[in-house]
């Protein structure tokens with residue numbers, strides 16, 4: 001058995017140039033399939049981790065997914081707002097442990113700006129219920145004396161090279177070309193530690209700051225002739241009138257459905273309360289079809305790679321007639337011949353898979369920051385269960401596809417005997 | 423040692439049988455020279471004795487063992503244990519070293535491994551006595567001359583002292599001088615291990631070195647009739 005493995009290896013090594021081509025094909029196919037699976041898996045965990053600890057997300061009545069995308073992932077167009085009063089009403093509900101409002105719509109160089117309260121950093125979690133921490137600085141104060149303070153997420157800071165103490169100018173709207181709130185710069189007072197969630201890409205300011213930068217704005221544009229300097233904003237009422245959504249944490253998770261029903265029947269304003277987990281499940285089921293298509297396509301690429309293995313091995317059989325006859329004369333029988341070919345397939349497939357893993361690791365280096373920009377935390381880590389299954393399936397298919405040349409070799413040795421006539 | 427009786431064999435896909443042998447035998451330690459024209463079925467006969475092919479009819483008994491009674495697996499094992507083969511050319515796996523090619527015979531047969539004692543030492547001794555310089559032992563077989571390759575093949579056939587040596591035109595790729603030298607070596611090694619030798623060739627000049635000469639046409643009723 002060990003001897004046969006050594007034989008298979010040496011024989012394959014003698015044909016390494018041809019086999020390397022199939023190996024590379026298998027490696028590329030493997031890394032493609034794995035990359036798709038990894039993005040799929042990591043997108044799920046990233047999204048799920050982004051709402052860790054939040055029991056309900058409440059916003060204007062509409063689509064649940066829309067609300068989630070908007071309020072949690074800061075994606076999608078500006079949605080409807082809800083009244084501050086509604087937030088005040090529900091935060092006092094006896095079942096509610098904490099409530100955090102968010103107001104969206106502005107941006108800083110393409111990164112979404114989240115207007116909120118310092119409670120945000122206390123109550124929101126990421127990953128496996130890990131609290132938010134500051135890599136540098138502190139939360140914005142959230143009082144009227146220091147309205148123009150901002151906290152930036154880790155990606156924002158690292159991508160733009162920001163440090164605490166620097167000043168930034170927000171823009172109105174999410175695109176790079178949006179008009180600027182140039183007259184009211186913010187000072188960065190804190191930088192969040194990385195979370196692997198959309199929070200990494202966000203800029204956080206107080207709700208009052210959001211009000212302040214829009215004081216002299218009407219209908220999404222600066223009012224001509226009216227400009228209120230930053231020093232004077234305190235003279236105005238900066239208390240928020242509307243917000244985009246708020247997050248609720250409950251004393252008892254068991255109350256969540258009861259509270260959800262209660263919010264839905266709130267008569268003062270039509271509200272929607274979403275259980276993040278349920279909404280995400282909805283999102284996944286929408287994405288499943290896309291994922292399945294991608295996975296099927298890349299599985300087909302793997303099949304093509306393995307077919308290449310089969311073809312290469314078949315093609316080399318003709319020149320190996322002598323080799324096989326020699327082994328026959330030395331006592332090799334059908335099992336040994338089959339095993340020899342299967343071992344070769346196994347070696348090439350295994351090497352291809354390993355090379356594929358290396359390729360994946362290399363591909364993650366440029367891919368991870370890219371995906372991080374979308375709130376997906378991609379990282380090199382040992383394969384997860386489903387990835388092991390994929391690797392195992394490729395490995396088995398590799399052995400199976402070497403059975404085609406294996407059976408052909410058997411037939412050849414049967415008709416050749418000890419004296420191949422070519 | 424080897425007994426054939428009423429053996430008929432047909433290659434797959436051919437209408438006429440290629441072999442029809444009433445009787446053929448080989449005694450222990452006997453050296454037999456088998457000759458006959460091309461296509462008379464000499465190599466085919468060796469396939470049958472080696473248990474690689476099965477006859478349609480008849481009995482083939484090797485070392486007291488009826489090959490027909492053995493399953494394919496056991497026939498392969500039997501061949502590995504008791505028969506050493508040398509062919510006309512390309513006997514070696516080109517990508518293995520000389521030494522590993524010789525040791526290959528022991529890899530497939532534990533009996534020959536045991537009989538060789540220290541297999542590596544036995545291989546080296548055989549190579550040395552077959553005039554193979556030690557500097558060649560670790561070279562890939564592909565780098566050897568044809569004459570050297572045949573001697574390595576002989577060493578592989580001899581290692582572990584199989585009872586039967588079968589050589590199918592082992593000298594036809596060699597020049598006249600080397601043919602004689604090779605046959606001398608083969609015969610003396612066969613004598614040393616008391617192996618029976620079945621030597622196939624159409625070169626009758628070589629026949630005088632052997633105990634007995636067998637003509638293929640004389641034993642094979644189908645000789646010359648099979649389509650070439």
Ligand SMILES: Nc1ncnc2c1ncn2[C@@H]1O[C@H](COP(=O)(O)OP(=O)(O)OP(=O)(O)O)[C@@H](O)[C@H]1O
Pocket residue numbers: 415416417419421433434436440458459460461462463464465466467624648649650
């Ligand atoms: N692998 C094979 N498949 C089918 N027919 C074969 C095969 N090998 C040999 N034959 C046929 O069997 C007959 C005898 O061939 P064989 O090789 O035994 O002759 P030979 O006496 O060894 O000839 P040579 O001296 O040329 O080696 C020939 O007609 C040949 O066509």
Ligand SMILES: [Mg+2]
Pocket residue numbers: 419464465466590
């Ligand atoms: Mg022949």
